[in-house]
Amino acid sequence: MSDDNARNEAPASRRQFLARTGALAAGGLVAARSAAAAQAAPAPVRVIPEVTADAGGRLRPAAAQQTAAVTRYDVATFTEGSDKLTLLRRAVQTMRGRSDSDPTSWMYQANIHNTFCNSPPPPYGVVHYSWRFLAWHRAYLWFFEKVLQDAVGGDTRLTLPYWNWTTELNLPATYFGSTNPLNDPTRQVTPTSKLDPRKTAISGLLALPTFTQFGGNASDAGALETGPHNYVHGWVCGDMCRFSTAARDPIFWAHHANVDRVWYLWNQEGRDNPTDTAWTGQSYPFYDVTQKKNVTISFGDAAQLPVTYAPPLGTSINTGGRKRLNAPVTVQALPAGTELDMAPASAGSLRVVAIDVPEDAPISVNVFSRAGATAQTPTSDPSFVGSFTLIPTDGGHGAHGPVNLHVPLARLAPRMLSAQAAAPLNLTLVPTPTPGNTRIGTVSFDHLELQP
Amino acid sequence: MTLVSIVSGAPAAVVALTLGLGCAAAPQPATGALAPCAAEAGGMRIALSGAAPAGARGTVRTAVCRLPQAALARARAASSAVLRVEGVRTPDSPVSVLVFLNDAQAGAAASTSRPSFAGSFTLLGEGPAKVNAQVALGPAVANALRGRGDLSVTLVAVDREDRPVAAGLAFDRVVLDLQ
Numbered sequence: 001m002s003d004d005n006a007r008n009e010a011p012a013s014r015r016q017f018l019a020r021t022g023a024l025a026a027g028g029l030v031a032a033r034s035a036a037a038a039q040a041a042p043a044p045v046r047v048i049p050e051v052t053a054d055a056g057g058r059l060r061p062a063a064a065q066q067t068a069a070v071t072r073y074d075v076a077t078f079t080e081g082s083d084k085l086t087l088l089r090r091a092v093q094t095m096r097g098r099s100d101s102d103p104t105s106w107m108y109q110a111n112i113h114n115t116f117c118n119s120p121p122p123p124y125g126v127v128h129y130s131w132r133f134l135a136w137h138r139a140y141l142w143f144f145e146k147v148l149q150d151a152v153g154g155d156t157r158l159t160l161p162y163w164n165w166t167t168e169l170n171l172p173a174t175y176f177g178s179t180n181p182l183n184d185p186t187r188q189v190t191p192t193s194k195l196d197p198r199k200t201a202i203s204g205l206l207a208l209p210t211f212t213q214f215g216g217n218a219s220d221a222g223a224l225e226t227g228p229h230n231y232v233h234g235w236v237c238g239d240m241c242r243f244s245t246a247a248r249d250p251i252f253w254a255h256h257a258n259v260d261r262v263w264y265l266w267n268q269e270g271r272d273n274p275t276d277t278a279w280t281g282q283s284y285p286f287y288d289v290t291q292k293k294n295v296t297i298s299f300g301d302a303a304q305l306p307v308t309y310a311p312p313l314g315t316s317i318n319t320g321g322r323k324r325l326n327a328p329v330t331v332q333a334l335p336a337g338t339e340l341d342m343a344p345a346s347a348g349s350l351r352v353v354a355i356d357v358p359e360d361a362p363i364s365v366n367v368f369s370r371a372g373a374t375a376q377t378p379t380s381d382p383s384f385v386g387s388f389t390l391i392p393t394d395g396g397h398g399a400h401g402p403v404n405l406h407v408p409l410a411r412l413a414p415r416m417l418s419a420q421a422a423a424p425l426n427l428t429l430v431p432t433p434t435p436g437n438t439r440i441g442t443v444s445f446d447h448l449e450l451q452p
Numbered sequence: 453m454t455l456v457s458i459v460s461g462a463p464a465a466v467v468a469l470t471l472g473l474g475c476a477a478a479p480q481p482a483t484g485a486l487a488p489c490a491a492e493a494g495g496m497r498i499a500l501s502g503a504a505p506a507g508a509r510g511t512v513r514t515a516v517c518r519l520p521q522a523a524l525a526r527a528r529a530a531s532s533a534v535l536r537v538e539g540v541r542t543p544d545s546p547v548s549v550l551v552f553l554n555d556a557q558a559g560a561a562a563s564t565s566r567p568s569f570a571g572s573f574t575l576l577g578e579g580p581a582k583v584n585a586q587v588a589l590g591p592a593v594a595n596a597l598r599g600r601g602d603l604s605v606t607l608v609a610v611d612r613e614d615r616p617v618a619a620g621l622a623f624d625r626v627v628l629d630l631q
Contacts, residue, residue, distance in 0.1 A: 117578075117579075118578065118579070126579075126580060128579055128580075129579060129580055129583040129584070129585075188612075196564055196614075198564040198565075198569060198572075199548070199564065199572050199574075201590075203590060204532075204571065204588035204589060204590030204591075204592075205588045207531050207532045207588070207590060208532050208534065208588055209532055209631070210631070213532070213534045213586060213588070213629065213631075214588075216586070219584060220536065220584040220585075220586060221583055221584060221585055221586060222586060223534055223573075223586040223587055223588040224588075226573040226574065226575070226583075226585035226586055226587070227571070227572065227573055227574070227586075227587060227588060230546075230573065230574035230575060230576055231548060231572065231573075231574040233546070233574075233576055234546030234548070234574050234576055234612050235612060237546065237612060241545070241546055241576055241577060241578075242576065242577060242578045243576065243578050243579060244578060
């Protein structure tokens with residue numbers, strides 16, 4: 001089906017979804033749970049087959065939960081020719097080829113979003129601009145991911161990628177191309193369009209102490225939703241500009257996986273989700289492909305779905321080609337107003353990629369967080385970040401190829417890694433002799449990366 | 453929590469109002485002459501100005517007021533400030549609102565590269581008629597209060613290409629939450 005046709009059929013598809021979830025009754029909409037109860041095989045309230053519940057109704061980390069855990073990866077690792085990207089495209093292509101009335105079709109899944117984003121049937125509330133936002137979308141991703149996997153024969157190597165828009169400012173190139181199933185021709189951005197990193201910064205979000213601020217409450221949207229989430233939707237635009245069509249664009253899923261990852265990171269900081277039963281007890285229906293039927297899941301259970309996120313790839317620092325360390329080298333690590341995607345409490349590192357092991361003499365390299373540092377700049381300088389030393393190997397020429405080194409950034413003030421920094425972050429690598437030596441080893445490196 | 457209320461707005465995006473004090477280009481009064489911000493909830497909420505009429509639009513700047521000592525200390529130490537904009541009317545197309553602190557010059561041409569930029573929020577062209585949005589300001593409030601005890605907030609409505617939105621974005625009031 002063409003995209004144009006798909007867009008024109010949204011109302012009908014929404015009706016189909018409600019009918020399938022038992023929410024559409026003769027003459028009007030009624031509560032899904034009530035309608036489901038009237039059916040011969042009502043959907044169970046407990047819906048997640050991979051996890052078990054104890055008597056208190058809480059998920060417990062049983063073996064089943066561990067085996068069902070999902071790990072999602074940076075979309076930047078979905079490179080051309082990779083198995084992950086091939087699987088993702090094949091799954092989306094397969095879903096796009098199915099009838100709109102098929103719960104495992106692309107349009108049906110997209111229309112679930114349409115159903116609950118605007119005037120959902122009672123007893124459901126709108127899943128945007130309140131504390132419903134994060135939990136509902138986590139469940140939505142969970143059940144959609146199962147459909148994706150099912151579309152490629154249940155291959156669980158395929159999990160949703162996340163688009164780390166804090167540092168990856170372009171919509172991934174792998175999502176463009178007229179014959180690419182991940183493409184959406186309605187987008188108003190190109191592969192070279194760039195997000196404003198000051199609007200996608202997350203350090204301020206991760207520092208928020210309460211869920212009300214971060215994820216909202218019954219009447220307020222959280223800062224994550226109205227901040228980066230909405231901004232990225234509006235920036236991509238086209239289908240993404242409207243809640244009713246947003247999930248038709250494949251980038252929606254990578255975008256929301258990243259939104260979910262930010263929530264995951266916020267929890268990793270020790271922040272608590274609501275315990276109010278008015279939140280934990282809210283349930284919404286989804287199609288569970290593993291059971292081949294509609295199910296419901298509560299926000300309390302959705303919040304505990306066993307999803308983890310692999311760290312994003314490092315942010316590459318443009319060094320303008322391979323650099324020889326025979327004099328101080330200064331690079332701009334972060335432009336003003338950008339941030340490294342790392343939690344405030346964590347300590348990232350500077351990765352020196354493919355640096356030679358010297359053959360002639362040892363070398364120590366001091367790293368300073370400013371331009372202008374020299375061999376005379378002491379390590380007591382406030383801008384001193386760390387150092388590393390390389391010594392020649394005994395095997396002579398070619399005995400050891402280039403290596404990668406990590407310099408912890410723990411001494412770098414967190415605010416220097418924050419989007420609030422008004423000045424760019426410059427790093428200077430200063431070669432110095434090791435104690436007792438006058439010569440400095442000859443080395444060069446390929447490039448630098450900031451890693452969370 | 454600290455509460456900031458925007459009293460009035462301009463129908464066009466190019467005018468930055470300082471409540472009752474004229475446009476943004478007007479010189480700011482000395483801190484000592486400023487009226488204190490109205491504090492609530494034991495100083496956790498501060499109203500920078502009085503009750504706001506519905507429908508403030510475009511580029512809007514709150515009145516400058518002096519933070520009470522307790523709130524000032526709190527604000528200077530805060531790393532998690534949040535700006536809550538209440539009763540925002542959902543626009544027809546995406547609109548972002550840029551937030552600037554203590555910047556009398558922030559106006560229609562203001563960009564996120566200004567040092568006074570503190571955060572932003574965006575509304576899409578669909579959704580409930582009115583929403584309450586929040587903006588994580590990080591340490592921006594603490595930074596804005598270095599060496600001074602007064603605070604103002606300027607909101608600039610822009611489209612998805614950062615061009616000023618002539619029609620602005622209507623809302624009811626703004627709350628600064630320093631909790």
